[in-house]
Amino acid sequence: MLGQKLRIFVGSMADNIALVRSDASAAEIRSAAERVIVASFADALPEGLEI
Numbered sequence: 001m002l003g004q005k006l007r008i009f010v011g012s013m014a015d016n017i018a019l020v021r022s023d024a025s026a027a028e029i030r031s032a033a034e035r036v037i038v039a040s041f042a043d044a045l046p047e048g049l050e051i
Helices: 013-017 026-035 039-043
Strands: none
Touching: 013 026, 026 039
16 A cells, blocks of 8 residues: 555646646646646535635
8 A cells, every 4th residue: 555645736627637736727727637636526506626
């Protein structure tokens, strides 16, 4: 079994996706979320990627 270190970031999912590139557009953030398969999870939340 592999252990994992839990890292908690401040801000929304979108903020955390944009950590690597602070000038990323909303469309680029959405595309990144789709590539890591978090978009469908976020779409089910009331605030989406802004939670």
